[in-house]
Amino acid sequence: MSPDRLSTTFAALADPTRRAILARLALGEAPVTALAQPFAMSLPAVSKHLKVLERAGLIARGRDAQWRPCRLHAEPLKDAAEWLEHYRGFWEDSFDRLEDHLRGLQRTRKRRGRKQR
């Protein structure tokens, strides 16, 4: 996968409306009108978001000119998830350190509690 493809995927995900559209499509295919409904947004505004998602290969649209339903196309998300996976060790490490720190604080408090009794 070229770096540009991954950039296009991440850029498409960098918007709450587009992520909400993908979440809706995870429930099943839908026409543009149904996708526009939950957002206080015009059809052209929603269409713009759909174009970004389509260019990123995250949705596919039916050919029926009247009812072009949108379908989720999740493959590009796989590469994004794989890229992120390389960093799992780092965020798990820092959460471990936070946990150790909080346990340390708890022990200090217990010791202080005993002294005050």
Place this chain on the structure above:
Amino acid sequence: MSPDRLSTTFAALADPTRRAILARLALGEAPVTALAQPFAMSLPAVSKHLKVLERAGLIARGRDAQWRPCRLHAEPLKDAAEWLEHYRGFWEDSFDRLEDHLRGLQRTRKRRGRKQR
């Protein structure tokens, strides 16, 4: 986590140079000059990318005015990975379907091969 935080993370990742900087920092902290070296890029251009990463909370910079080293800060990536995780079923499904399809093609070829013998 607010949707905007997630958007900021994805937007920061939507650039090959910024992802390469994060990959470099995964090996250990580094000063800006060392980060600029592998890219045919001016220091101000690299600094711009670092600012995007810093605003997204993906890097932290040391306080030493002379040698402000950059450090990877992976926590925001955890939320991005969790968001993507919801869609794992979809990309695995479609790869399963592709595998089934390829197996079907293989079987057809074998059958044809036998007929031709």
